[in-house]
Amino acid sequence: MSFARFPIAPEQIDTVVAAFYAGVRAHPRLGPVFAVHVTDWPGHEVKIGAFWRNAILMERGYDGNPMAAHRNAGNVRPGMFDDWLALFDATLTAHLPDDTAEQWSALAHRIGRGLRYGVVDGVTQPSQVPRF
Structure with a gap:
């Protein structure tokens, strides 16, 4: 799956x-x-x-594995994603135009659902990991 790009500057992401x-x-x-x-x-x-920037602008500068990082952390619990997303949404709203904040929020919530799924169910097969 891919996401439509939306207008945002790298500096806004930072x-x-x-x-x-x-x-x-x-x-x-x-x-x-x-x-x-x-x-x-x-x-x-x-x-x-x-x-x-990779997720939104399709830049290829990221080489991490967020699913593995969250699963391997040992102290990340599924309910924490609600706090994470609420804080992220508040940050987006405070720093971006409404339409940009809404589009980035939708992407963040989709990624959050995938990460929550991986933490809850301990998904280990790459074919089972939700695509962002």
Whole structure:
């Protein structure tokens, strides 16, 4: 499956990622989960910015595996995706025009459903992993 591109500048992606992770660090449930795994916040933000530029702009600068990272973390629970998405949606709304925020939110929710599915069901077969 592929997603239609929507108009957004790489700088807007970087702004959203930085603002989102500032919110994550202050979040009572998400902050401690991320703090266990992320020691280099600027480096993490660069990596996640590359993820979103790949997902939205079709740039090929991301080489990670989000499903494996979330499954292997050991402390990510399915209910946390609700908090993640709520914070992400609030960040999008605060930093982007409404139509861009809505389109990016739809993509984030679809990816979140796939990650939640992988964490809940422990999907191990690549053919079973929902495509983003």
